Amino acid sequence: MKFHHVGIVVHKISDKMPFMKDILKTNITTIPFHDKIQKVNVSFLKMGDFSIELIEPAEEITPITNFLAKRGEGIHHLAFEVDDIKEKVKELCNKGGKIICSPDLGFENRLISFVYLDAFPGKIIEIISKRPLKI
Amino acid sequence: MKFHHVGIVVHKISDKMPFMKDILKTNITTIPFHDKIQKVNVSFLKMGDFSIELIEPAEEITPITNFLAKRGEGIHHLAFEVDDIKEKVKELCNKGGKIICSPDLGFENRLISFVYLDAFPGKIIEIISKRPLKI
Numbered sequence: 001m002k003f004h005h006v007g008i009v010v011h012k013i014s015d016k017m018p019f020m021k022d023i024l025k026t027n028i029t030t031i032p033f034h035d036k037i038q039k040v041n042v043s044f045l046k047m048g049d050f051s052i053e054l055i056e057p058a059e060e061i062t063p064i065t066n067f068l069a070k071r072g073e074g075i076h077h078l079a080f081e082v083d084d085i086k087e088k089v090k091e092l093c094n095k096g097g098k099i100i101c102s103p104d105l106g107f108e109n110r111l112i113s114f115v116y117l118d119a120f121p122g123k124i125i126e127i128i129s130k131r132p133l134k135i
Numbered sequence: 136m137k138f139h140h141v142g143i144v145v146h147k148i149s150d151k152m153p154f155m156k157d158i159l160k161t162n163i164t165t166i167p168f169h170d171k172i173q174k175v176n177v178s179f180l181k182m183g184d185f186s187i188e189l190i191e192p193a194e195e196i197t198p199i200t201n202f203l204a205k206r207g208e209g210i211h212h213l214a215f216e217v218d219d220i221k222e223k224v225k226e227l228c229n230k231g232g233k234i235i236c237s238p239d240l241g242f243e244n245r246l247i248s249f250v251y252l253d254a255f256p257g258k259i260i261e262i263i264s265k266r267p268l269k270i
Contacts, residue, residue: 003185050138
């Protein structure tokens with residue numbers, strides 16, 4: 001299990017990215033990826049081995065709509081890479097987790113899953129398969 | 136500027152650490168450090184280059200007391216290392232930041248500072264001097 005990124009919800013990536021790059025002193029970002037399943041766009045900002053994922057809603061009703069309405073822009077989740085995503089999601093469920101989104105195709109053709117784990121501070125964990133799916 | 140850790144506020148480190156280690160599959164933690172200035176105890180949990188800092192109140196009224204009362208356990212801040220902490224804090228203030236805690240002695244004899252930056256999603260940024268103070 002390896003840390004992958006901190007997911008940060010914003011209203012609009014193109015509005016926020018220049019400010020983030022300026023504050024964090026990095027120019028390394030990825031082209032926004034449209035995640036059809038999550039109904040969001042995501043773009044990564046990299047500082048060495050560390051990554052921040054900026055997430056914006058791509059439709060009116062999305063999994064981050066409530067978060068934005070209630071708390072505004074902010075840190076939404078921590079994401080970790082694993083070899084076996086199904087096994088890890090099962091483990092988290094056995095430890096009290098509830099699946100928000102079952103493993104499905106996300107950025108870089110990888111399987112991603114979101115689990116709500118009340119006992120985990122931060123509550124939302126994203127699990128990412130280490131290897132992209134071969135399509 | 137380099138990422139250092141994600142700061143997570145908890146009620147009690149000793150209650151939460153075993154669960155975090157189990158979920159994140161790591162055994163690498165640091166002995167809790169009592170930060171007299173912040174009135175908290177902190178302990179780091181390491182996953183390769185990534186670190187999570189668990190923070191618990193060490194007194195009744197602390198800088199994290201309101202956070203815990205309002206939001207419960209959760210992600211509190213992102214922390215970054217810099218060569219010149221005073222220069223970085225000054226830069227953040229020029230960009231709208233407000234100092235929560237001026238540079239002062241923290242863990243590993245390093246200077247640490249907290250800045251509230253409303254335009255930064257997550258709001259609270261910790262700045263850490265790269266080198267420990269020679270005492």
